[in-house]
Amino acid sequence: MPDEIEQVLASLDGVVDPGEPVDELSHALQAAGLAEAAGADDELVVAALLHDVARSPLLPDGPHDRVGARWLAPRLGERVAWLVGAHVQAKRWLVATDDYPLSAVSTESLRTQGGATADGLPLDHPWWPAAVRLRRFDDAAKIPGAPAPTVADVLRIVARLA
Ligand SMILES: [Fe+2]
Structure with a gap:
């Protein structure tokens, strides 16, 4: 299983969400590094690492939060999958309830994701606070050029969950 994660991470190298300043591999590693630096548990670090895994050309098309969650559940468990599945909802909530800065790309996608709201979100779920933390790391x-763990570093954390 860590092999599969390694392959999917490698597939994110050079994949750019148009308008964003770093590619998806750098984005994933930086997010994992921020989670680690904040003292997050292994599952939250790995969810931060893989929250945009659906941007990989190896995964099917579709809403990237849900596609990612579906791919991750059998591989890394229900909590990692849930956190990834909630990261768009967490954005909608943060923008609705906080003076929350988003990139231009993320502001644009917010519209197609249903806009800023607190309605209908799983705010009482025991994992919701971790989903909001993940979104801030995201x-x-x-x-560009920010320090981040290496792929080998993060695969050691993935291996602890596998
Ligand atoms: Fe992201």
Whole structure:
């Protein structure tokens, strides 16, 4: 299984969400590094790493939060999958309830994701606070040249969950 994660991470190298300043591999590694630095548990670090896994050309098309969650559930468990599946909802909530900065690309996609709202979101779910933490790591993980763990570093954490 860590092999599969390694392959999917490699497939994100050079994949750019048009308008974003870093590619998906850098974004994933920076997000994982921010989670680790914040003292997140292994599952949250790995969810941060793989929250945009559906951007991989190896995964099917579709809403990237749900496609990612479906791919991750059998591989890394229900909590990692749930956190990834909630990261768009967490964005909608943060923008609705906080003075929350988003990149231009993310502001644009917010419209097709249903807009800013607190309605209908799983705010009482025991994992919701971790989903909001993940979202903050996500949006901070777009800085060209920022320090980040290596693929080997993060695969060691993945291996602890496998
Ligand atoms: Fe992201």
